[in-house]
Amino acid sequence: MFELDIRSRQPIYEQLVEKMKELIIHEVWKPNEQLPSVRLLAKELTINPNTIQKAYRELEHQGYIYSILGKGSFVAPQSPSVNHEKAETIKQQIFKLLCEALYIGMAKEDLLALVEKAEQTVKGEEKR
């Protein structure tokens, strides 16, 4: 289900958070869909349950999933509320990367095209 690089310098739980965010953002995992349990996923990936839980805790903190004691963890039905602070952080990260891309010679048109491509693959906010 996931391709994890154990020997990567990036922590396993961070890799998990990133991959799961992608699945949710691109609606491979639908709203309110149940996620694999901590223990089951740990067994499948042959890593420690604590590592999975750490990823789930982070995803819940960021508003991508919600957990109910005894029932399970589920995809949050709505996108995380537009935290202004969070939005500003992402904006800065994107800007930094855009500058770097332009500096090493990427074409502005290619970057504009990236925005278009992203918009087509991301679930929009139907209601808001």
Added chain:
Amino acid sequence: MFELDIRSRQPIYEQLVEKMKELIIHEVWKPNEQLPSVRLLAKELTINPNTIQKAYRELEHQGYIYSILGKGSFVAPQSPSVNHEKAETIKQQIFKLLCEALYIGMAKEDLLALVEKAEQTVKGEEKR
């Protein structure tokens, strides 16, 4: 000269690499300008010289600076050659962040504007 967050989970040398890349990309540090020496900068920032050198080594590896034994370290006169692999990596990083930005509700227009803004603040490739 730099604001470093010692207690950040992000390693000091990575923070240094990022900040210096910004200075170079936005031409605050001009081509062939000499960088502060490893030992001097270490004293100013009250961190270990080895940490500075690690950052310089990484910057040289990425093509942003060059070092000459006995003379010093200098800003590379040309942007790093457009490594295709490197460009692809950055593209993926940008795409991932763009998707996340759209998902949490940022407007497509704001993201397009970011590209324009970046283009205006980055030194273009005059000769190539």
Added chain:
DNA sequence: CCAACTGTACTAATTATTATAATACAGTTA
């Protein structure tokens, strides 16, 4: 020529973080 600067390299010790392991407790459900 030489003192004082530059980059570079190496080893050792310390600290922080990551990941594992082993439990334990609480809530849900068939």
Added chain:
DNA sequence: TAACTGTATTATAATAATTAGTACAGTTGG
């Protein structure tokens, strides 16, 4: 009630970041 869920805690091992100290090599101005 058994078997599943999330959650929490403690201890341990492994890895990475950082500091510290030392050393060597090349450059340069006096």
